[in-house]
Amino acid sequence: MNIILKVEDLHKRYGREEVLKGVSFEVQKGETKVIIGPSGTGKSTMLRCINQLTPPDKGRIWLDGVEVTHPKTNINTVRAQIGFVFQDFNLFTHLTALDNVRLGLLKVKKLVKERATEVAVEELRRVGLADKTEAYPAELSGGQQQRVSIARALAMDPKVILFDEPTSALDPELIGEVLTVMIDLAKSGMTMVVVSHEMGFARSVADEIIFMEHGVIVEQGSPQQLFSHPQHPRTGEFLHKITELYGETG
Amino acid sequence: MHHLVFEWSWLPQLAQGLTITLEITATCIAIGIVLGLLLAIGRVYGKHIFYWLSSAYVQFFRGTPILVQLFTIYYGLPSWGVRLSPFISGVLALGLNTAAYQAEYFRGAIQAIRAGQMLAARSIGMTLPQAIRYVILPQALRLVIPPWSNELILMLKYSSIVYMVTVMDLMGVAMTITSRNFRYLEVFIVVALMYLALVLIISRLLRMLERKVRIPGLGVERR
Amino acid sequence: MRERGAACPSPSWSKEGELKIEGLITVGRSLPDLLGATLINIELFLALILLGFLVGIIIALLQVYGGGFWSALASAWEWFFRGVPALVLLVLFFYGSSEFGLSLAPFTAAALALGFRSSGYQSQIFRGAIQSIPPGQMMAARSVGLSRLQAIANIILPQALRLAIPAWSNEFSSVIKDTTLAYAVGVNGVLRHARYIMVRHYELAMLAYITVALVFLLLTYGGNWLLGLVERRLALPGFQMKGGRGQEALSR
Numbered sequence: 001m002n003i004i005l006k007v008e009d010l011h012k013r014y015g016r017e018e019v020l021k022g023v024s025f026e027v028q029k030g031e032t033k034v035i036i037g038p039s040g041t042g043k044s045t046m047l048r049c050i051n052q053l054t055p056p057d058k059g060r061i062w063l064d065g066v067e068v069t070h071p072k073t074n075i076n077t078v079r080a081q082i083g084f085v086f087q088d089f090n091l092f093t094h095l096t097a098l099d100n101v102r103l104g105l106l107k108v109k110k111l112v113k114e115r116a117t118e119v120a121v122e123e124l125r126r127v128g129l130a131d132k133t134e135a136y137p138a139e140l141s142g143g144q145q146q147r148v149s150i151a152r153a154l155a156m157d158p159k160v161i162l163f164d165e166p167t168s169a170l171d172p173e174l175i176g177e178v179l180t181v182m183i184d185l186a187k188s189g190m191t192m193v194v195v196s197h198e199m200g201f202a203r204s205v206a207d208e209i210i211f212m213e214h215g216v217i218v219e220q221g222s223p224q225q226l227f228s229h230p231q232h233p234r235t236g237e238f239l240h241k242i243t244e245l246y247g248e249t250g
Numbered sequence: 251m252h253h254l255v256f257e258w259s260w261l262p263q264l265a266q267g268l269t270i271t272l273e274i275t276a277t278c279i280a281i282g283i284v285l286g287l288l289l290a291i292g293r294v295y296g297k298h299i300f301y302w303l304s305s306a307y308v309q310f311f312r313g314t315p316i317l318v319q320l321f322t323i324y325y326g327l328p329s330w331g332v333r334l335s336p337f338i339s340g341v342l343a344l345g346l347n348t349a350a351y352q353a354e355y356f357r358g359a360i361q362a363i364r365a366g367q368m369l370a371a372r373s374i375g376m377t378l379p380q381a382i383r384y385v386i387l388p389q390a391l392r393l394v395i396p397p398w399s400n401e402l403i404l405m406l407k408y409s410s411i412v413y414m415v416t417v418m419d420l421m422g423v424a425m426t427i428t429s430r431n432f433r434y435l436e437v438f439i440v441v442a443l444m445y446l447a448l449v450l451i452i453s454r455l456l457r458m459l460e461r462k463v464r465i466p467g468l469g470v471e472r473r
Numbered sequence: 474m475r476e477r478g479a480a481c482p483s484p485s486w487s488k489e490g491e492l493k494i495e496g497l498i499t500v501g502r503s504l505p506d507l508l509g510a511t512l513i514n515i516e517l518f519l520a521l522i523l524l525g526f527l528v529g530i531i532i533a534l535l536q537v538y539g540g541g542f543w544s545a546l547a548s549a550w551e552w553f554f555r556g557v558p559a560l561v562l563l564v565l566f567f568y569g570s571s572e573f574g575l576s577l578a579p580f581t582a583a584a585l586a587l588g589f590r591s592s593g594y595q596s597q598i599f600r601g602a603i604q605s606i607p608p609g610q611m612m613a614a615r616s617v618g619l620s621r622l623q624a625i626a627n628i629i630l631p632q633a634l635r636l637a638i639p640a641w642s643n644e645f646s647s648v649i650k651d652t653t654l655a656y657a658v659g660v661n662g663v664l665r666h667a668r669y670i671m672v673r674h675y676e677l678a679m680l681a682y683i684t685v686a687l688v689f690l691l692l693t694y695g696g697n698w699l700l701g702l703v704e705r706r707l708a709l710p711g712f713q714m715k716g717g718r719g720q721e722a723l724s725r
Contacts, residue, residue, distance in 0.1 A: 053369055080375030090366035093468050094389045104374035107384055138467020156374055254572075313693045314686040315650035317664065322686065325671055326679035407558035414657060421560055434568035442557045442565065449556045 002029040003062075004191050005050070005160050010059035012045055019045050020056065021215040027160065027193060032186040034202040035195045037212035038238065043195045044087075046212075047162045050193075051082045064159050080108050083153030083161035087169050089145040091137040097124060097148045098133035101155045109156065123151040127181050143174030147181055154185075161185070163194040199242055203227060211235045254436050260427055267423030268444060274341055274419060275406045281345030282405075286352030291382065293353065294360050304353065311350030317411050319343045324415045340412030348405050355401065359393035360386060392463055399456040403449055410445075420444065496677045500684060503670060510666035511688055513580075514652045517660065520584040522648055525591025532592060533599035534625065547596070554593030559654050562586040567658040583655035587648070594644050602637040603629060635707055642700040646693050653689075663688060 005027040012020040019042040027033050035043050048054035050061055052068065052075050061068040068078050092100050098120055105116035124130055127147040137145055146166055153161050163182070167175040179201050186192055186205045196202065202209050203223045210220040211232075219232045230236040292304035311319065320343040327334060334342065363386055371381035413422035424441045428434050535547035554562070567582035577585070606629060614624035656664040663685045671678040 051373060053373060076372075076375045076377050078375075079373055082373075084370075084373040086366060086370065086373075088364075088366050090364075090370035092367060092370065092385050092389075094385075094392065094465050103384060104376070107380055108375040136466050136468075138465075152374065310686075310690070313646075313690040315653040315689055317653045317656065318682060318686050318689065321664065321667070322679065322682040325668075326682045329676045329678040329680075407556075410558045410560045411654070413560070421558070425564075428568070434564060435572045438561055438565045438569060442553075442561050445558055445561065446553070446556045 003027070004029045004031075004064050005193070006062040007046075007050065008060045008062075010046060010049055010061075011057045012042070012049060012054065013057055019215050020049070020059075023059075023212070023215070023217055025210060025217065025220065027191060029191055030189045031207045032190075032192045032194065032205055033208050033210060034206040035193065035210045035212055036197070036199075036202060036238070036242070037218075041213050042215045043212055044164050047084075047164050047193065047195055050162060051079050051084055053084070076108070080104070080156055081159045083156060083158035085146070085149050085153055085161065085163045085166050087165040089137070089142070089149045089169070091145050091148055091152070093137055096134050096136055097129060097140070097151075100137070100148055101152045104152065104156050119155055120151075123155045124148070126154065127151045128177070141174060142170045143177045146170065146178045150178075150181055150185075160191040160193060163192065163196065165195050165197070167196065167198060197242065199239070211238065213238070255433065256436050256440070260437060260440070263423050263427060264420060264440065264444065267418055267420035268448075270417065271406070271409055271419040271421075272448075274337070274344065274409045274412060274417070275402075277341045278344035278348055278409070279402055279405055281341070282348035282352045282401075285345070285349035286356055289349060289353035290356035290360060293357050295378065295382070308350045308353050311347050312354070316343065316347045316408055317414070319347055320411055320415060336412070336415045336417045339415055340409075340417050344405060344409060344412070347408075348401060351401055352398065355394050355397040356390060358397070359390040362393055363389050389468060392465065392468055395456070395460045395463070399453070399460070402456065403452060406448060406452065407445065496674070496680055499674055499677060500670065500680055503666070506669075507663065507666055507684065507688070510661060510663045511692075513660065514649075514655075514662040515692075517580060517583060517587070517652045517655055517662065518649050521588035521591055521652070522645070524584065524588030525595045525644075525648075528589065528592035529595030530599055530630075532596035533603060536596065536600050537603050538621070538625070551593045551596050554590045555597070557590075559587060559590055559651055560657055562590055563654060563658050579655070579659040583652075583658055583660050587651060587655065591644065591648055594647075595641070598637050598640045598644060599633060601640070602633040605636060606632050638700065638704045638707070642697060642704075645696055645700060649692055649696060650689060 003026050007026070008024050010020045010023040011018065023042075023046055025033070035046075037043055045054055049056040049059075050068070056069070059069070063078055063081060066078065067073060068075075091097075092103065095103065098117070101120040101123055102116045105111045105119055106113065109116075111119070121130070121133065124133060127150055129144060129147055129151070132140060132144060132148075135144075137148070140148065150161075150166075166182070167178050170178065175198070179198060182192070182194070182201065183205050194201075194206075206223050208220060209223055209226050211218045211226065211234075213234060219226065219230065219235045221231075225231075226235060227239060230239065289304045289307060292300040293308070296304060320340065323334065323343045324336065324339040327339075367385050367389070368381055371385040372378075376384070409419060410421040412419055413425055416422070418426070420441060424437050428437050431437075532547045532550055535543045536551070537544075539547060563583060563586045566586035567577060567579060570577045570582060610628055610632070611624055614628040615621070619627065652662060653664050656662055659665075667681040667685050670681040
């Protein structure tokens with residue numbers, strides 16, 4: 001039992017609307033957790049609360065024993081240990097793929113240039129883009145950009161990587177290449193929390209699936225449990241609808 | 251209309267004035283960049299007091315005429331006990347003025363950069379100053395080149411006002427020459443042509459600069 | 474009696490305090506003159522903006538619709554009047570005109586010089602506005618039987634002028650401030666007034682110039698507010714300049 005990430009009673013309110021109404025869960029080392037649920041139910045907000053890009057109103061978070069939400073914790077140090085992959089990729093537009101991956105190594109982890117380059121090239125190779133080191137984001141396809149984004153997160157050697165709907169902004173034919181990278185990652189033992197609509201991915205790779213709706217966790221369990229014997233009626237409804245819409249993928 | 255006469259002896263004097271004009275322009279632009287960037291960052295990322303101070307500054311210097319600003323410094327300050335030389339007064343007034351406009355251009359450029367860039371920078375553990383320095387500014391500085399180029403050329407032309415506080419720039423030299431020979435038309439047509447030539451050359455240089463630092467995909471509006 | 478700082482009873486008794494109150498009174502008394510001087514700046518502004526408007530539209534139309542020669546001439550005009558500093562133009566028109574046998578009053582020379590200069594900037598604004606009108610508008614107008622001139626007057630210009638309002642208000646702010654430059658050729662505007670005070674009461678120089686600055690702050694913000702009203706009044710639903718003018722340079 002090695003808990004890498006622990007989230008306890010997260011609450012977040014936007015104006016009058018409470019988007020997170022007390023969310024708690026734990027992630028063990030090497031686990032792949034997939035979070036599913038209808039749009040706008042706070043899934044992305046919750047991910048952003050974990051690395052404090054959106055500070056929660058209430059609740060506590062621990063990363064490998066260190067309390068992230070504690071006022072005395074250096075948030076930048078923590079963020080360097082949490083990888084984050086955005087729906088919109090958010091690659092640094094003014095930098096090549098190599099520089100995108102290298103920037104964090106040079107400026108945050110303060111590696112020497114040679115070592116940083118070594119690591120960056122290796123991560124790009126790992127996501128299948130060894131030949132695109134000198135390309136600018138505008139010159140890459142959406143799928144390639146997202147893979148660079150994953151390489152950027154990986155390069156920091158994080159304890160956990162958070163994926164915020166990584167394939168939602170991609171054209172259908174490009175989704176596969178990103179999912180492949182994510183599946184390899186999961187198999188290699190990386191701890192991952194993924195918010196996604198990709199049911200095929202969830203089914204085949206997730207160790208546990210969490211179903212969220214209206215700011216609370218409705219049900220969580222292994223893929224077999226949720227898909228075959230959902231406990232909560234809403235879970236069944238949602239899965240049925242999603243599988244209809246997206247079909248079986250992966 | 252009598253015969254227009256042009257004397258070559260004017261040229262060296264005018265050239266001397268031209269150098270002063272360029273000096274003044276370059277210096278005031280430099281002040282403008284530094285101060286303008288600070289003001290812009292204050293307006294975009296600053297909390298409360300920095301935001302209000304920057305905003306007040308920008309509103310004041312953009313809302314009042316540049317000549318009034320010059321006179322306030324050159325004639326007004328001495329009544330408070332501060333006496334600055336004509337050159338310094340000129341450069342200071344021009345610099346403070348252009349800083350307010352450059353602040354707006356920088357602010358526009360910074361805000362044109364998508365919020366995701368800052369999020370991504372913070373998500374890998376960069377501090378706010380690091381994010382501004384390595385991610386936001388490199389992009390903003392490229393985006394700002396077109397309006398900034400315009401500002402440079404504008405300041406080149408407005409620098410002529412310093413002759414009114416006895417600085418011997420191109421305008422000042424020309425006024426001195428004409429006060430003696432009264433050949434206003436000839437001298438000032440030449441002066442006009444000199445300014446036009448300067449504007450042309452600098453525009454060309456700035457376009458080359460823009461091409462040189464261009465990055466594919468940067469500067470395209472992605473709203 | 475040198476002041477003793479905080480020990481002094483009330484400010485109006487200390488020498489410095491006396492000066493301050495007196496200063497405010499002097500400046501206050503000169504307010505009517507200040508207003509008169511401001512009026513001259515405003516008059517100059519109206520004259521030159523009108524001249525710039527009329528000439529600017531002609532230049533813009535020549536550039537867009539004129540043949541090769543006229544278009545080139547118009548472009549040269551725009552290039553010249555935008556590229557030459559305002560002060561140089563002022564001197565050329567005021568002093569230079571005597572070599573043509575003309576004796577222009579400072580106000581007239583300033584109105585012409587700054588007016589033509591504004592026409593250069595305004596023509597650029599109108600040209601942009603005209604060119605952003607879809608070509609279909611002209612085609613439709615001609616196909617209904619309107620002559621080129623009629624089409625321009627009835628279809629193109631009304632739309633172009635509305636589209637131009639935001640950019641035009643930029644020009645407005647810039648020009649109202651540039652009227653101060655006319656001081657260089659002797660126009661009796663606010664700067665002349667400030668100098669008048671300064672020459673007689675040297676210690677009031679700062680106060681005088683700050684007052685002028687405040688007057689202009691009022692003029693520029695008041696003017697912008699007015700233009701905002703005009704824009705709202707003239708707005709047509711769904712009518713906006715496509716493609717933001719976000720990064721366009723702000724006029725002085």
